[in-house]
Amino acid sequence: xxxxKDLKTNQKNSRLGGxxxxxxxxxxxWLINPKNKxxxxxxxxxxxxxxxxxQQLIDNNPILRMxxxxxxxxxxxxxxxxxxxxxxxxxxxSVDEMITxxxxxxxxxxxxxxxALVGCPINAILDWCMDxxxxxxxxxxxxxxxxxxxxxxxxxxxxxxxxxxxxxxxSPSGWMCDSAKEVLHMEDYQYKxxxxxxxxxxxxxxxxxxxxxxxxxxxxxxxxxxIVSGCDSTVFKISNNVPKYSKFWxxxxxxxxxxxxxxxxxxxQFIGGDVYQAFLCAFDYHRWHSPVTGTIKxxxxxxxxxxxxxLAAGLDIGGPDLSQAYIAHIATRAIIFxxxxxxxxxxxxxxxxxxxxxxxxxxGDDIKPGKKVNKGDExxxxxxxxxxxxxxxxxxxxxxxxAKESESFKMGQEIAIAN
Numbered sequence: 435x436x437x438x439k440d441l442k443t444n445q446k447n448s449r450l451g452g453x454x455x456x457x458x459x460x461x462x463x464w465l466i467n468p469k470n471k472x473x474x475x476x477x478x479x480x481x482x483x484x485x486x487x488x489q490q491l492i493d494n495n496p497i498l499r500m501x502x503x504x505x506x507x508x509x510x511x512x513x514x515x516x517x518x519x520x521x522x523x524x525x526x527x528s529v530d531e532m533i534t535x536x537x538x539x540x541x542x543x544x545x546x547x548x549x550a551l552v553g554c555p556i557n558a559i560l561d562w563c564m565d566x567x568x569x570x571x572x573x574x575x576x577x578x579x580x581x582x583x584x585x586x587x588x589x590x591x592x593x594x595x596x597x598x599x600x601x602x603x604x605s606p607s608g609w610m611c612d613s614a615k616e617v618l619h620m621e622d623y624q625y626k627x628x629x630x631x632x633x634x635x636x637x638x639x640x641x642x643x644x645x646x647x648x649x650x651x652x653x654x655x656x657x658x659x660x661i662v663s664g665c666d667s668t669v670f671k672i673s674n675n676v677p678k679y680s681k682f683w684x685x686x687x688x689x690x691x692x693x694x695x696x697x698x699x700x701x702x703q704f705i706g707g708d709v710y711q712a713f714l715c716a717f718d719y720h721r722w723h724s725p726v727t728g729t730i731k732x733x734x735x736x737x738x739x740x741x742x743x744x745l746a747a748g749l750d751i752g753g754p755d756l757s758q759a760y761i762a763h764i765a766t767r768a769i770i771f772x773x774x775x776x777x778x779x780x781x782x783x784x785x786x787x788x789x790x791x792x793x794x795x796x797x798g799d800d801i802k803p804g805k806k807v808n809k810g811d812e813x814x815x816x817x818x819x820x821x822x823x824x825x826x827x828x829x830x831x832x833x834x835x836x837a838k839e840s841e842s843f844k845m846g847q848e849i850a851i852a853n
Contacts, residue, residue: 461561462525464552468538468559472531484588485537488581492529498575502529504568526563535559540589543598543637545607546614553716556585557741557790564743573742574764582740583766590638590794590817598637609640617717622649642720642815650719652810653848658727658776659833661850662809663843664784665823666719667712670758672835676826678705683744687759694763694824695783696736700771703781706829710837710849713758713789713822721815722786723845725825728774730805731781733813735795737766740788758822762787768795768814772807779852783826786814810846 472479481489492499506526526532539555552558563569572578592598604610609618610632623643626633634640654660673689678701680688689709695701714720742764743757766788773781786795794817801813830853837849 460549461552461558465525465535465558468535468555469531472534472538479534479537481533481537482540482588484581484584485533485540488536488585489533491577491581492533495577498572498578499529501568501572501575502532505563505566505572506532508566508568509562526559532559536585540585541592541597543593543601545601546609546611547607548613548617551716554790556589560741564741565745567745570742570745574739579737579739583737586740586794593637593817594639595636599631599634599640601637602631602634602640619717622646622719638817642817644721645719650810650844650846652846655809658774658779658809659852660809660848661725661779661825661832661852662723662846663712663837663849664723664725664813664825664845665712665714665721665786666843666845667714667823668842669837669839669849670711670713670822671709672711672837672839673709675706675829676704676709678702682760682763687744687757689759690763691826694785694826696769698732698769698771700781703828704783704826708827708829708832708835710825710827710835711758711762711822712837712843714816719845721845722768722784722813722823724772724807724809724811724813725784725849726772726774726776726779726782727809728772728776728779728782728807730801730803730807730813731771731773732803733768733770733797733801735766735768735797739764740766741790758787758789761789762822762824765789766795768797770797770801770813776852779831780828782828782831783824784813785824785826786816787822787824788816789821 492502506528509525526535536556536559539559542555544551544553544555560569564573601607602609604612606613608614620627620632622645624646625643632640634643653662676689676691678690678692680690682688682690682693691704691707692701694709695704739761742761744760762785768784768786770784770786771781772784788795795814796817797814798812801807807813833851833853835850837843843849
């Protein structure tokens, strides 16, 4: 569990990707608004259907009710008095409040903020509970994950609606303001600069916007030995000589191939190989592209957890940021096998992984077995933003990873060279 002593010293290492504020005081300040709004409603709050169903699940399952009640009570007392007077009650106080707060954000799209962006509002509500022993148990429960799948689909339906474009404006909290434009680099994308909402029909339309022609050149497109970044992303971890099984839930979070690859019959081919993992940032391009030229062998989405993190990672104010290797094994993810044209590379796997509500892994309609893809061709995207992804290679494939940990790459830039 988090402790007060380590809070400030670890803030700079948290909030990878920029989806939640680095300063937890900012997150607490944001949370005060929906808490006050819910508290001020004199009439009975009408819960969305998915939230009614979630509440019934908790009410009717004593084990889940125990876990979820305990995860709220297990948030350390010092956290409740850590913040300034304005933010002193910025924590969950009951299961009912958790239900009503999530209900409150289901019809809201994230607003722009250059210092305290809250792009994952449900993650913000659950943030401290995820890092408790009871939270660890609750967020690995199948029924809880089924409920959150339905909740996130409900939020996604709003983000696909015309109403979600209200945040696409030029106010200080709008995504069309001057500060936002400085980080969005809209010149790289297809949009209509003079149209209302830049011509986008929904928040998801804006956040999954496509590139303008030539915005992401592909490194040596005819050289099949050059492997490129499949996403705009920052390198999280590169591991070599990866085993078939390992204890991915411990502090070091070693990769466990059989678990990552969902017990695939080809797993043994990858034993002793390499795993490259990199995460997408809030203002990055959010579509995935093939890192090699080859043929799609298999492509599907494995639905699993959404808010699980490993307690072994220690202090993680922006959970599950520091649990990225862990969630590559147990989170909802797309699994895309590609047989590269280069015989040395051969079969490789791309695994876009969901993190919290950024978990809508959408594989392209035409990305099916037998589909030929060139290096840099689009294969899918994340809705509501970016997340993390892995590239898995067989042993002896990689001559050199030219990418290094903590370095950032645009889609199409070289990250490795094959033998």
